Amino acid sequence: MTLRRVEFQELVDFYDHVRIPLSGLEREKRQGSYRYYGAQSVIDYVDGYLFDGEYVLVAEDGANLVTRNEPIAQVVSGQFWVNNHAHIVKAKQGVSTNNFINFLINSNNLSGYVTGAAQPKLSQKNLRIIKFDVPSYETQLAIDNL
Template identity: 40%
Template sequence: MQKLFPKNGSKFPQLRFAGFADAWEQRKVSELADRYDNLRVPITASERVAGETPYYGANGIQDYVEGFTHNGEFVLVAEDGANDLQNYPVQYVDGKIWVNNHAHVLQAKEERVDNKFLTNALKHTNIEPYLVGGGRAKLNADVMMKINFKVPTLPEQVQIGKFFDNLDHLITLHQRKLEKLQELKKGYLQKMFC
């Protein structure tokens, strides 16, 4: 992933898809995405009604509930309570979701950026310098909207977003296969070595 994003002040990544040669431009998150934190609604575990809608917090899905707060393509960024500051929780979601007040909700401005590209660009950004607070680090909304990174043309963003999306799906498939094989091995071991 390092080679697909420019580094050390360069306007060009080391690795490109065929047909793209334009320089990447520096942009702030506020220029690329709108924030929909105002629609977030936290629900205590005891008040949640079980359903099919993923209920998101800082570190991903916390539960499945009835109803939704957002519907569409979004990028969720941990606000506070992130469990890994080195691999800061950023995820792409699509469809009906319920988001609590521990995750920021961004949506790419259609004419400017692709949501999947935005997800990967934010994942590739070192968020730690932007965090405030002591034991429970927090990413303030205003600070998040000022984060800068380089952005290619929209067609190249779409290509990069699809590339990483395909890799993520492949990883998930292999992860499931690995888990099934581990369970199979465990079952054989239990039967052979009672």
């Protein structure tokens, strides 16, 4: 299998500009049925959504970036809202797959790109330039179907 070394930004499109954080008080007033994601998981349910489709959420901050007790990326689909503690990416069509992106993030050591001691952070700037060895798109599809 031939691998090529690429920066993460060559594999995905970023949607961080769409996310909108809601305070606890705002969420309390807007209770609903749509999932509201924080850095690691669903933290509430609100009455609206910002995203509709399949995306990969990557934790932007939190201790789990260092401890890795839980996955730091997850594939999410449907209608949902995301605050400013998770990066939102989608695999570029014909270049990569969301499942493979999820695998890359969760199976590689990213500690060299995480900053901050008290509050670990994986900035979009750093996430964009992480280099990965990736197989062809066709191989990624075959891996996804295993």
